[in-house]
Amino acid sequence: MEAHSDCRVDGDGLPNSLLGQSSAEFTLAIHADTSAVKSGAPVRLDIRVTNISDHPICFYKYPGPDGTAEAANSFEVRDASGNSLRRIDGRTVWIHGEPHTLLHGWPSRRGVILKPGETLDDFALLSNLFDLTRPGRYTVTARQSVPFVHPGAKPSGIIAASNTVEITVSN
Numbered sequence: 001m002e003a004h005s006d007c008r009v010d011g012d013g014l015p016n017s018l019l020g021q022s023s024a025e026f027t028l029a030i031h032a033d034t035s036a037v038k039s040g041a042p043v044r045l046d047i048r049v050t051n052i053s054d055h056p057i058c059f060y061k062y063p064g065p066d067g068t069a070e071a072a073n074s075f076e077v078r079d080a081s082g083n084s085l086r087r088i089d090g091r092t093v094w095i096h097g098e099p100h101t102l103l104h105g106w107p108s109r110r111g112v113i114l115k116p117g118e119t120l121d122d123f124a125l126l127s128n129l130f131d132l133t134r135p136g137r138y139t140v141t142a143r144q145s146v147p148f149v150h151p152g153a154k155p156s157g158i159i160a161a162s163n164t165v166e167i168t169v170s171n
Contacts, residue, residue: 025158035166038169049121
């Protein structure tokens with residue numbers, strides 16, 4: 001794995017409307033460090049991206065330390081009733097009488113090239129992103145979009161969805 005200037009991306013990359021469907025270019029796997037936690041305890045989610053294609057692919061990575069996987073992945077957390085939890089790491093603004101959350105912006109992400117078969121590991125603290133203090137069962141999935149299939153390529157957009165993990169929060 002190497003950082004590469006041809007993969008450098010500023011801002012949020014491509015809008016979702018330009019991204020393709022899931023592809024067999026790479027896999028995204030998530031794993032919770034524990035499936036049962038006490039209310040208020042940190043919840044760590046490990047993320048592994050693997051290039052399963054036959055060519056190099058550029059992936060996003062925040063240039064700081066590991067533990068900021070939310071810079072390159074979107075997470076969906078649902079309660080036992082199937083309701084999506086709102087992110088708590090942003091700022092709430094009101095638009096047309098409705099609350100919307102503006103998430104933390106990532107002014108700079110670097111491109112990391114993964115050769116075929118290589119992996120990129122990172123993690124996110126879900127408990128910093130979602131309110132996981134209420135007892136109950138939650139399911140978590142992740143998605144990652146990659147705007148560049150290989151260095152120097154025109155933006156083409158591929159998306160991978162992860163497996164689902166379950167986390168139980170108790171008092």
